[in-house]
Amino acid sequence: MASTSASLLKSSPVLDKTEFLKGQALRHPSVSLVRCHPAPSLGFSIRASYADELVKTAKTIASPGRGILAMDESNATCGKRLDSIGLENTEANRQAYRTLLVSAPGLGKFISGAILFEETLYQSTVEGKKIVDVLTEQGIVPGIKVDKGLVPLAGSNNESWCQGLDGLASRSAAYYKQGARFAKWRTVVSIPNGPSALAVKEAAWGLARYAAISQDNGLVPIVEPEILLDGEHGIDRTFEVAKKVWAEVFFYLAENNVMFEGILLKPSMVTPGAECKDRVAPETVAAYTLNLLKSRIPPAVPGIMFLSGGQSEVEATLNLNAMNQSPNPWHVSFSYARALQNTCLKTWGGRPENVKAAQDALLLRAQANSLAQLGKYTGEGESEEAKEGMFVKGYSY
Structure with a gap:
């Protein structure tokens, strides 16, 4: 399966193999040096003992009417959230807010997985119960943010790369032991800044190495190549950039023997730039995004868990609903x-x-998105506040 996928991707017109070798500035000497010996019965470089569990975990998260609560904000970003409501950024306040989220009664009916920050994975609720246990009792799979954030990419057009591969294997093993069963790694591509070929390849390579390491340690990797909303460009420009980014991501996933049945994709929806004057209807977003999925994503991938990327609460739900029509x-x-x-x-x-x-x-928002996943959301009764956009230029955390 992985070798077949690699073969198909190598033949893609978007991927000129010579471009990977000419002027290569990535931090790896050769793809062939990182290949592991495949498991005899699977053909993938993952521990055979985790293969069935990875598939089961991915399918559990990608279950009908449910999605992921991303509550993996770093302590600094969480501090910005708390500051917006006049609270000091202390561990006690972060703990109180996270307790509120995970203990919402019936949350597991709409939420299948929760991405946690490292502090949260090892944290207890204000009542003294492990947060991981509270989630598990709700039928929610605990996950963990494993990247170490974005830093400037030397030689690029003021772009970034995502750090965190050093020590990832040992950290992933510890996270698994603590109860995490999936992981998340976010990297970003900026359309106004190019994007440069270097930035795209760096993003794809980092995601692929992270995914391989995660699977090797029992964690389902969420692959998140975010196309930032920044810019005045139209939806066609977003579509073209996303095609290139997704093609390179899946090329490198295949090169690293990542098992597609044991990953989840967390991409951006195909929308115009946030500053584009020509806005489009949810049906247009859905048509472009589904077209991109069909041309770039292997059907073996069990779940496409879209990020909202600064859309309003209602906009994100309407777009998701349109895709499920x-x-x-x-x-x-x-x-x-x-x-x-x-x-x-x-x-x-x-x-x-x-x-x-x-x-x-x-719970109201979780239920709305649950209905959208089933294609049954109507948008009736939404507050004006829920329709307010949340775009932040150059958003990173």
């Missing part, structure tokens, strides 16, 4: 952070007496 070979769902948490956070405001109302707001 027609049959497709994937589980097309969500992995939202702000698009699930924004109203919840504001409703809470750091006040204990507002916890239930805040949890109700979270």
Whole structure:
């Protein structure tokens, strides 16, 4: 399967193999040097003992009517969230907010996985119960953010690369032992900055190495090549860039013997730039995005968990719903952070007496996106606040 995928991708007109060798500036001497001996019965460089578990975990997360709650904001980013409601960035306040999220009654009906920051993975609720255990009891698979953030990419057009491969194997093994069963690595591509060929290849290579290491340690990798919303470009430009990025990502995934049945993809939807004057309807976003999926994503990938990328809560839900109006070979769902948490956070405001109302707001958004995953969301009764955009230029965390 992986070798077949690699063969197909090598023949793609978007991928000129000579370009990978000419002027290569990535931090690896040769793809062939990182190949491991494949498991005899699988043909993949993963531990055979994890293969069935990886597939099962991926399918559990990609289950009908459910998606991912991304609550993996770093402590610094979480601090910005708390500051927006007048709270100091302390561990106690972060713990109180995270407790509110994971203990919302019935959350597991709409949420299948929760991405945690490292502090949260080892943290307990304010009542003293391990957060991992609270999630598991709700039927929610615990996940972990494993990248170490974005840093400037030397030789590029003011672009970035994602660090964190050093020590990833040992960290992943420890995360698995702590109860995590999937991982997340976010890298970004900026359209106004090119994107340069170097930045695209760096993003694809980093995602592929991370995915291989994660699978080798029992964690289903969420592959997240985010196309930032920054820019005035139209939807056609986004489509062209995403085609190139996704092609290179899956080329390198195949080169690294990553098992496609044991990954989840977390891409951006194909939309115009946030500053583009020509806005498009959800049906247009759906048509472009599904077309991109069909041309670039192997059907073996069990789940496409879209990020919201600064869209409003309602916009992200409407676009997801539009994509589920027609049959497709994937589980097309969500992995939202702000698009699930924004109203919840504001409703809470750091006040204990507002916890239930805040949890109700979270459940309302989770249910709306659950309906969207099933293609049954109508948008009726949404508040004006939920329609407010959340785009932040150059967003990183």
